Amino acid sequence: xxxxxxxxxxxxxxxxxxxxxxxxxxxxxxxxxxxxxxxxxxxxxxxxxxxxxxxxxxxxxxxxxxxxxxxxxxxxxxxxxxxxxxxxxxxxxxxxxxxxxxxxxxxxxxxxxxxxxxxxxxxxxxxxxxxxxxxxxxxxxxxxxxxxxxxxxxxxxxxxxxxxxxxxxxxxxxxxxxxxxxxxxxxxxxxxxxxxxxxxxxxxxxxxxxxxxxxxxxxxxxxxxxxxxxxxxxxxxxxxxxxxxxxxxxxxxxxxxxxxxxxxxxxxxxxxxxxxxxxxxxxxxxxxxxxxxxxxxxxxxxxxxx
Numbered sequence: 001x002x003x004x005x006x007x008x009x010x011x012x013x014x015x016x017x018x019x020x021x022x023x024x025x026x027x028x029x030x031x032x033x034x035x036x037x038x039x040x041x042x043x044x045x046x047x048x049x050x051x052x053x054x055x056x057x058x059x060x061x062x063x064x065x066x067x068x069x070x071x072x073x074x075x076x077x078x079x080x081x082x083x084x085x086x087x088x089x090x091x092x093x094x095x096x097x098x099x100x101x102x103x104x105x106x107x108x109x110x111x112x113x114x115x116x117x118x119x120x121x122x123x124x125x126x127x128x129x130x131x132x133x134x135x136x137x138x139x140x141x142x143x144x145x146x147x148x149x150x151x152x153x154x155x156x157x158x159x160x161x162x163x164x165x166x167x168x169x170x171x172x173x174x175x176x177x178x179x180x181x182x183x184x185x186x187x188x189x190x191x192x193x194x195x196x197x198x199x200x201x202x203x204x205x206x207x208x209x210x211x212x213x214x215x216x217x218x219x220x221x222x223x224x225x226x227x228x229x230x231x232x233x234x235x236x237x238x239x240x241x242x243x244x245x246x247x248x249x250x251x252x253x254x255x256x257x258x259x260x261x262x263x264x265x266x267x268x269x270x271x272x273x274x275x276x277x278x279x280x281x282x283x284x285x286x287x288x289x290x291x292x293x294x295x296x297x298x299x300x301x302x303x304x305x306x
Contacts, residue, residue: 039304040300040301040302041302043213043214043296043299043300043301044074045072045074045212045216046074046077046207046208046214047066047076047077047086047207048077048078048202048206048215048216048252049076049077049085049202050078050080050082050203050218051079051081051197051201052081052082052221052263052268053080053268054081054266054273054274055220055268056081056082056220057273057281058220058277058278058280059082059086059218060085060095061278061280061284061285062218062281062284062285063089063095064095065281065285066216066292067095069289071292073089073093073147074148074212075147075148075210075211075212076089076090076147076148077149077150077151077206078149078151078176078203079151079197079201079202080177080195081177082202083151083172084177085098086151087137087169088101088102088136088137089147090145091137091145092138092146101136105271106271107271108128109132110177111128112124112125112129122182122183122184123182124179124182124183124184125183125184126178126184129170130170131170133169133170134170140168140169140170141168141169142164142166142168143166148165148211149165150163150164150165150203151165151169151176152196152203153175153176153194153195153196154195154199154200156194157191159198159199160199161196164176165210175188175193177195178194178195179194179197183195202217202218202219204217214256214257214295214296214299215255216257216288216292217252217257218281219260220261220263256292256299257291257295259281259285261280261281262280262284263277263280
């Protein structure tokens with residue numbers, strides 16, 4: 001009888017032990033499930049690149065820092081020189097490739113001056129710019145670029161800013177860079193287009209329309225000439241950059257972060273200062289990193305694990 005009671009006690013002990021271990025395992029499993037039931041969804045990050053002539057090479061420095069810090073760029077939208085830098089980057093999505101193409105650029109690679117004609121509307125045809133893009137970029141059409149891209153130009157008749165996100169890259173960049181009175185307006189689909197900086201110098205809203213949740217804007221301030229410009233070309237360009245700068249202040253209001261590279265008084269057509277400009281872009285981007293990370297964190301979403 002005594003041995004029977006002992007066996008019964010052992011059986012009850014084993015039973016309770018099994019139940020306890022099972023409950024502990026289940027609880028642990030449920031805890032792990034509760035910890036992993038949500039996954040983070042990173043926001044799409046867009047960069048809006050403004051104009052500024054040669055001064056826009058600072059934007060390469062900004063892109064370099066973002067890549068080094070593993071901040072992915074999902075959308076690139078550019079105006080004027082920003083459309084050129086943006087296209088060069090979007091071609092492969094790698095800053096090293098963009099630097100390899102951009103750093104050798106010279107004034108004569110972009111500006112093909114001719115005798116001004118009131119019938120053509122400018123001194124520069126844009127043929128060299130288009131040739132440069134077609135020669136150096138792997139892709140010829142915007143749809144084939146590695147990064148979602150758009151170039152902003154202005155319809156000369158209506159004054160409406162438009163984004164070119166399909167079709168030939170060279171044509172879109174030419175339209176976006178067509179400084180009024182300097183470049184010949186670019187005809188596309190029976191309409192004539194000029195530099196996007198006329199009404200949308202830093203295309204933040206277009207980056208949002210292209211799907212960006214977080215927009216990083218790069219604003220290049222206008223150079224202050226040592227003396228008042230008198231050459232017609234310099235007068236036109238400086239007047240436009242002043243106008244664009246003031247409009248740009250309003251345009252960046254919807255940006256999450258605005259980066260202002262300190263490019264000093266480097267002239268808009270000085271292509272010999274690219275190293276200094278890139279370094280200025282790097283410095284400004286590094287200073288903006290805390291704000292960029294905070295903006296990304298604020299827009300990061302959590303979704304249940306399916």
